[in-house]
Amino acid sequence: MIAGTSAADLALLVGGLLAVLLAATGIGRMLQARYSPDGSNAVVENLNDRIRSWWIMVVLMGTALIGGHAGVTLLFAFCSFAALREVMTLQDIRRSDHWALLAAFFVALPAQYVLIYTEWYGLYSILIPVYAFLLIPIIAVLRGDTEGFLMRVAGVQWALMICVYCISHVPALLSLDIPGYEGRSVMLIAFLILVVQTSDVAQYVWGKLLGRTRISPDVSPSKTLEGLIGGALSAILIGVALSWITPFTPWQAGLLSFVIVMLGFLGGLVMSAIKRDRGVKDWGHLIAGHGGMTDRLDSVIFAAPIFFHLVRYGWSLT
């Protein structure tokens, strides 16, 4: 479980978030009454869907953080499972891939999270990039189907890296041992998630308000330079303002936020490119207004491992 000071900070943080959500819900209702009383304004309706989903996400995240190590690990294990399910659904799977996929879902995924929970850094850092990387094609080749072999195997490996390996670096933050920050590492998760999600929301809002210059019209037409700059600045501000829950100075928190925002943005672009290629708009339908789990987490996926390693090398003893 979590230590006393951390619990107080957590209560403050969750209380603050609930206040923000209450305000957002109020604004959403007002916009709805003004512009979309009959539910005809798609932007307003989508905004309200998103706010409703945010309630669920904040409650889930808060519960997991209170649940401590086990709660957070379980929550992200489920996120990985849902994301892997979405990413594999979009791939061309043949009957001969069945065993390889069983290994991915029911061996690699649970093993990764058990190692994260037991804080075995030496093995969870290489389980998927080395062992799963080699074993998945071995399992696949035993079924003797060579058609599209490289594409199929690479698809499973890539999905495992994105959905399991990268996402698992969020709960891995709990294993860091930072002097003077004992028992408070759940706050690192709160910091990462809040900066990433502020950046996503602020990019969306700034883009809708001022967006003109498209950054990559062929990949993601909704991403604009104005949105990116506004979103990045907002997220960095939030990051600096949150430095009190982290072991970082305000400057460090700002710089780390910048790294998180840029990786999140570019990661979102990469994931959009895959959706374009597969001819779909969203990864799934799990979260109303947001699409699937992978849509919600695409920026976290790219930011989490790098943030983890920066903090580990810069601040942690382990």
Add this chain to the structure above:
Amino acid sequence: MTRILPEIAATALVIFSRFITAARAIWLGCAPENRRRVYFANHTSNGDFVLVWAVLPHRLRQKTRPVAASDYWLKSRLRAFIGQQVFRAVLINRIPEERTEDPVTQMAQALDAGDSLILFPEGRRNTGEDLLLPFKSGLYHLARMRPEVDLVPVWIENLNRVLPKGEVIPIPLICTVTFGAALHLAGGETKDAFLGRAAAALRALAATTERPRA
């Protein structure tokens, strides 16, 4: 008391199938209403009717029975429990020489009792490349015997990849179940014309599902 164990088993099966497939119902041509219907669906996997069943609202699920083969569902005690107690399947004999009851009459009786049915008109699992196998005539005879009942086409997408024939453990992939507009037998419509129309309705539904480019 005797309904408790089957209820628990049913809930467990629904939760399990949702966990594996994140199954989502898309009501395109009709709403999930409490009326007597025959849901006729494509058949590619043993899990097909569990999935249709799982996406139905609880109230409708309680009044919806799959039509299934007795040679399969009476083979062991566990299967017989699941088939008869959990799903309350209308078990029909696929071998005409062994029949003691007429399958279409059995289905009509279930409808008369106020239940809806899930029917796979292809008659067996489709493991080939074609979208559908030719329909058996049961759907037509049922439509003639109970012309007032709604015949709702249902397209199940992806379950063939979740649990291909011959595999035991399902892999988690997202499935959708799309419900189309109800059909009825038209006056003077021949068997072939009606079955052709029903199959076309199912194919049209298949074309609406979002799937990645090959």
